[in-house]
Amino acid sequence: MKPEDFELFSTLVRQRSGLILTPEKTYLLESRLLPVARKHNLKTLEDMANMLRAKREEILMFDITEAMTTNESFFFRDNKPFVLFQKNLLPRLLTARAGKKHIRIWSAAASSGQEAYSLAMICAEETAKLQGWKIEIIGTDLSREMVTRAKSGIYSQFEVQRGLPVTHLVKYFQQVAGDKWQIKEPLRQMVQFREGNLLTDMGASGTFDVVFCRNVLIYFDLPTKGRVLGAIHTMMPSDGYLLMGGAETVLGVSDKFKVIRGEQGLYVPHASIYESAAAPLAAGIAVSAAAAR
Amino acid sequence: MKNCLIVDDSRVIRKVARQIFEAIGFVCEEAEDGKVALDKSTALMPGIVLLDWNMPVMNGLDYLRALRAMPGGDKPIVIFCTTENDLTHIQEAMAAGANEYIMKPFDADIIRGKLEQLGLMGS
DSSP, X not given: OOHHHHHHHHHXXXXXXXXXXXXXXXXXXXXXXXXXXXXXXXXXXXXXXXXXXXXXXXXXXXXXXXXXXXXSOOTTTTSHHHHXXXXXXXXXXXXXXXXXXXXXEEEETOTTSHHHHHHHHHHHHTTTTTTTOEEEEEEEESOHXXXXXXXXTEEXXXXXXXXXXXXXXXXXXXXXXXXEEEEOHHHHTTEEEEEOOTTSOOGGGOOOSEEEOOXXXXXXXXXXXXXXXXXXXXXXXXXXXXXXXXXXXXXXXXXXXXXXXXXXXXXEETXXXXXXXXXXXXXXXXXXXXXXX | OOEEEEEOSOHHXXXXXXXXXXXXXXXXXXXXXXXXXXXXXXXXXXXXXXXXXXXXSSOHHHHHHHHHHXXXXXXXXXXXXXXXXXXXXXHHHHHTTOSEEEESSOOHHHHHHHHHHTTOSOO
């Protein structure tokens, strides 16, 4: 792709969504924009760039932005893991940690911080139950740029609408500089962001009761997945919780964790005595139920 | 039935929004201003309303207030979808009975995310 065409597309996407596309994402851009070009009866991305220069058509600009931002970071992404955390895991931890009143949560590959702040919002919503508790939420990411962004807590208008209920926007954000919104100070203080590489030693970070490591392992090969899961396992008490993305699994990757039936994306260390709230089923029934889903 | 009323004076926005809602499985009606929207709501109460603010004849806020005063008008989920992007407008809309608020420009993920939060996306 010609550099000026890349520049045109990436500027458009940044202006409309806040998403920053660096030149090493050229391949991603090409693979996602070619279907858009075809939809608009354009043969090549060069044709699409020229069309865009000639006529800034709303539907074309909309489709380009849409194609590039799909599956990028959301607040409360996929929703269910957050409901699970609020309704199930947090109450369990309130009982299990009643002695030390201290819970540590890790958002691994935190990107621009939406997952970590979503967890902070849940804790803020549950503040009545958490009086006297110390809740640590730590987000790590490989990229210094992402860590800086996450720390700032500043998001584009586009980003604050992805998955975030407007009531939470009003409650936990303040408007800065027109179309930017910033997480308010009390919530920002609940979360720490650090640079960190999942593939090298994270051991210095201590142990975590809950680890959100979603849609991260999909980028790694099998042995690397196993290594990362092994590392997470060493950083987790036996009654801790691991959450992974809907398309991910520990099965065939690592024997350190086991699947929790009926709770999609939830894994616990093998030694855990986690008891599902649902009545136990015979193994055969569970397998066919899983297959039916 | 999941029926959606899309209220916006821009034909392009109505078309884009319609595509998104139809892809999710909604049946869509369109209205180009608040007055037309009110007439259509009287004929058939929508399940959900995507509502622009600034329109000729009757604006979105006046439509919303009139809708909420109608018999059964408390039922529809109303999502504002407007270029008005400041806290004052958001709070005014919520106080008038809006359920959600989208600031333009939007995309399919924003609408789907809001519907998911409102429990309207199924499982």
